[in-house]
Amino acid sequence: MRTHKTALALGTALLLAGCGSGQIGDTGNGQTDPNNKNLALITGMRGEPFYVSMECAAQQEASAQGYQLNAQAPEKFEQAEQSQILGGIVSTKPGAVIIAPTDDKALAAPLQQAKSNGIQVVEVDTALEDRSISVTSLSSDNYAGGQLAAQTLAQLVGDKPGSVLALNTKAGTSTTDARAKGFEEEIAKHPNLKLLPTQYTENEAATAAQIVSATLAANPDLVGVFGTNLNTGEGAATALFNAGKSGQVQLVGFDASPKQVDDLHNGRVQALIAQNPGKIGQEGVKRAIAAIKGQPVERETKTEMIAITKDNIDQQAQYFYKAHC
Numbered sequence: 607m608r609t610h611k612t613a614l615a616l617g618t619a620l621l622l623a624g625c626g627s628g629q630i631g632d633t634g635n636g637q638t639d640p641n642n643k644n645l646a647l648i649t650g651m652r653g654e655p656f657y658v659s660m661e662c663a664a665q666q667e668a669s670a671q672g673y674q675l676n677a678q679a680p681e682k683f684e685q686a687e688q689s690q691i692l693g694g695i696v697s698t699k700p701g702a703v704i705i706a707p708t709d710d711k712a713l714a715a716p717l718q719q720a721k722s723n724g725i726q727v728v729e730v731d732t733a734l735e736d737r738s739i740s741v742t743s744l745s746s747d748n749y750a751g752g753q754l755a756a757q758t759l760a761q762l763v764g765d766k767p768g769s770v771l772a773l774n775t776k777a778g779t780s781t782t783d784a785r786a787k788g789f790e791e792e793i794a795k796h797p798n799l800k801l802l803p804t805q806y807t808e809n810e811a812a813t814a815a816q817i818v819s820a821t822l823a824a825n826p827d828l829v830g831v832f833g834t835n836l837n838t839g840e841g842a843a844t845a846l847f848n849a850g851k852s853g854q855v856q857l858v859g860f861d862a863s864p865k866q867v868d869d870l871h872n873g874r875v876q877a878l879i880a881q882n883p884g885k886i887g888q889e890g891v892k893r894a895i896a897a898i899k900g901q902p903v904e905r906e907t908k909t910e911m912i913a914i915t916k917d918n919i920d921q922q923a924q925y926f927y928k929a930h931c
Contacts, residue, residue: 638724640899642701645675645891648691650706650731651809652679655863655927656836657706660730660887662931664704667891675891676700683776683809685709692716702726702894710735710780726897730890731883732780741897744890746881747908748781752788752834755858758877758913759830760796762856767798768829771821773838775809782834785860789832799830807838814841819849828855836861843874862914862926870919878914880925885909 647664649657661677668675680687688708703725707713714736717727721739729743772789775782786804793801807814822828833839839859846852852874859866862880869875886909893903914922
C-alpha cells in the first residue's frame with residue numbers, strides 16, 4: 607500500500623489523454639452554426655468552490671478564444687432548478703451547453719431537446735446515464751478516487767479495528783455514487799475495518815453532521831469517516847469536532863475547498879482527495895468550441911486526483927479550490 611505521505615496520483619496524468627473510445631461525438635439532429643460564439647455553462651451548485659474553480663478557468667479560456675460564456679447555477683444541487691435554468695438557456699440558442707447534470711436520468715430529456723435544437727452538449731464533472739446525448743464527458747476518475755480515499759483512510763487508521771462510515775450525497779449523482787462504490791469495494795480489502803451502511807445527506811452539511819453525531823452514539827468503535835464531497839466532508843468535520851473526536855476518528859474528505867484546507871491544517875480533517883476542476887472547466891470550453899466547429903473530440907476523459915495530508919499540504923497548493931475568481 608502506498609503511504610499517505612506521498613501525493614497519490616490516479617488515472618491519467620494529463621487531461622488531454624482521453625480514456626474513452628476517442629470517437630467524434632454526434633452533432634445532434636439540429637444543425638450547429640460553426641460561427642456561433644456563445645457558450646453556456648451550468649454547474650451543479652452556485653458558490654461551491656469546486657464549481658467556482660471550474661467556472662473561473664472556463665471563463666478565462668472562453669475569453670482567450672474570443673467566445674462569450676454565460677455561466678449559471680442552481681442555488682442547491684437539485685434537478686428542478688437546474689432544468690429551469692437549462693430551459694432558459696436553450697431558448698437563447700448558444701452553440702454549446704457545458705453542464706454538470708444534477709441527475710443522471712432526469713436531465714436527459716431537456717438535454718436531448720437542446721441537442722435536437724443544434725446545441726452541442728458537453729458534460730463536466732457529472733454525466734447522464736444515456737451516453738448518446740452529449741458530445742463529450744469530462745470528469746475526475748471518481749471510482750478510483752473512492753479507492754484512493756479507502757487506501758488513505760486505511761493507512762491513517764493502521765491496524766486498529768473498528769467501524770467506518772461513508773457519507774454520500776443524493777442517490778443518482780454519478781460522481782458521488784462512483785466514489786462511494788470505489789470506497790466500499792476497496793475498504794472491504796481491510797478485515798480490521800467494518801463498513802457501516804452508506805448514508806445519504808441530500809448534499810446538506812448540517813444533515814451530514816447530524817448523521818455523524820448519531821453514528822458516533824450508536825457505534826462507539828467508529829474509527830473512520832469518508833465524505834464523498836465538499837458538503838459531506840465539512841459537515842462530518844463539524845460533528846467530529848463538536849464531539850471531541852477530531853483526530854481520534856480519522857476523516858477523509860473529498861475536494862479541497864478553502865474551509866476544508868483550513869480543517870486539514872488545524873486537524874479537523876486528516877486527508878483530502880482533491881480533484882482538478884480548473885482543468886475540467888478549461889478543457890470543457892475547448893471541446894465545446896471544437897464540437898461547434900465540427901472538429902473531433904474525445905468522447906470521455908477521466909482526470910487525475912491526489913491525496914493531500916498534513917505531510918504534503920505545502921506541496922499541493924495548486925489543487926486548492928477557489929472561493930471566487
